[in-house]
Amino acid sequence: MKELYLIGNWKMNPTSEREAKSLWKDIERTAPKRGVRTVVCPPFPYISLFKSSSSLALGAQDCFWEQDGPYTGGVSPAILKNLGCEYVIIGHSERREYFGDTDININKKLIAALKKKLRPILAVGEKTRKTFDSRGAHTNELDPIIEEQVKGALLGVSSAQVKNVIVAYEPVWAISKGKRNHIIPSAQDVLMASIYIRTILARLYSRAIAEQIPILYGGSTNSSNVEEFIKEGGIEGVLVGSASLSASEFRRMGAHMQTYADTERS
């Protein structure tokens, strides 16, 4: 049984240092003690407030592809590494939509992050749900954009390097945008996607390497659905947005994951 990942992406929240410190402290205090690696990715200005510990690791939400130099507003993997970051999300759909990230830029960022020994969490996922074909029949077909994004991001990444990459399947249509009642995939949908991604990785590298790369799911995960995704979705963890802004909700997610990890080990 591999280690599970519970990764919180705070996005552009909270708006004050005081709230950020208190949220981090609460998450760190209640994070699972075994079987689950908990990571939180705060906004850049808060990164230097936190340090990775045995119960909670520090990550960032993005990075630039150069390590230093005249790049106004940029934050490099070297800066993040020197501040104690261990992980960095790359290619999140919100970066692709609002900040112009393309597969080419994402590839450069991923390689730059690997060079500084940061573990990239590569986010991929289709924009719209493809549940029905043009005649209205049910289809399990997966969007080829997922393959394009995985291949594009990993261009030139060696077999040795790719073992440090984590892939997060995040269908854009399932990501919560502060609204209630959004659509979420079933655990079966997530299983299909995780098998699809693992097959792409096996074709690019080898089956043995593909087995070693953690695949996570992200999109409206919370304490009521995490168990099902982990048990039946063929994934090794979750990338969590909104629910990571509530220490109690995040704690419950971690507790479910730890229980699952414990039963799998026993």
Ligand code: PGA
């Ligand atoms: P959500 O966000 O959990 O709020 O849907 C997930 C993500 O965007 O990483």
